Amino acid sequence: MISWKRRDAGVGAAVLLLAVAATACGNSAGGTTTAGAAGSSGTASAPAAVAPLVVYSAQGYDAPVTKAFTAATGIPVKLDDDSTGPLLTKVSAERNNPQWDVLWVDGDTAFAALDKQGQLLDYTPPVTLTPAGQALVPADHAYIPVSTTVVPALIYNAAKAAGAAPTTWQDLAGAAYKGKVGMNDPSQSGPTYPLIAGLMNQLGGQNGGVKAGESFLTRLKGNGLHVFPTNGDTLHALETGQIDYGIIQSSAALGEVAKAPKNANFDPKIVYLPQSTLLPGVIGIDKGAPANLQAEAEKFVQYVLSPAGQAAMQSGDPSGDSLYWPVVPGVSPRAGMPPLPAQYQRLDPYFWGPLENQINTFFDTDIK
DSSP: OOOSTTOOTTOOHHHHHHHHHHHTSOOOTTSEEEEOOBOTTSSBOSOTTOOOEEEEEOOTTHHHHHHHHHHHHOOOEEEEEOOHHHHHHHHHHTTTSOOOSEEEEEOSHHHHHHHHTTOBOOOOOSOOOOHHHHHTSOTTOOSEEEEEEEEOEEEEETTTOOSSOOOSTGGGGSGGGTTOEEEEOTTTOTTHHHHHHHHHHHHTHHHHTTHHHHHHHHHHHHTTOEEESSHHHHHHHHHTTSOSEEEEOHHHHHHHHHHSOOBTTBOEEEEOOSSEEEEEEEEEEBTTSOHHHHHHHHHHHHHHTSHHHHHHHHHHSTTTTTOOBOOSTTOOOOTTOOOOOSSEEOOOHHHHGGGHHHHHHHIIIIIO
């Protein structure tokens, strides 16, 4: 396959056309799809010299969004959809020869690391953001927040939970919750490291560090904390009665409440423990991409933050990632969603990002 990103500047139009055709040959086993503009005859109508924008994404609504973007702009998109962990592994492996133009995943700690490595293009889209959105913009504008969820959402089975729902982290370490609480493994679940970092930020902060958070997690383990790989496993444990309380990402919790059948033994509800940590959906642009692809990537960001792009995001995964809070004024969340929790914090990804391996190693050895 010809690489658009590393092609010789002297490649002629005929070779470019071959590359477009080769890239648009349908889905691969690895979850890669290409969306191209088509005319009324069904043949490709995009100019031969238009390079496909390569988007690495872990968002549940990315396929509808990229297709809508192509329909609106005529820019073809090659989408590589996967979980956050595998995508970040690919990005790391490709550091010296990136094959992506746009990276779109939840959480900004990975983007802070890419920024420190000089891999991200500084870009400020011509869009006003909400106060929560503005709080997520890095000082150097190296990446762009386009949505937010929060961690944790505490989902619990109201049919089995005795008494009032917990209102603080400290409640979960009490005798009433012994053996009843579950959470995800941060080594496998992308949203869980920011969740833990948010807890540590509350208990120790940047001055106090991780010790107070490690001590609290040790207390939770002593109180019978269950650890499952990902959101789906934790929610399954809640549904089957292995646990009564799950600490997960808000979109996963809201999706469970929306779609899970309720009965006398299962009635999922959600509370938010103070303070919730903002977990943004973030887009970054490869600084080393050719100028034409950077321009396409900037148009993609603008589209995602437009009313049409937000509508595609909100309809693309209605019981999952679409359950986010918009960061664009005038755009409402999906019907039925609660307001963004009033008490929230924004983590400094440039401080907490470098601590991820240390904290995950602690969790692997002392908590699981």
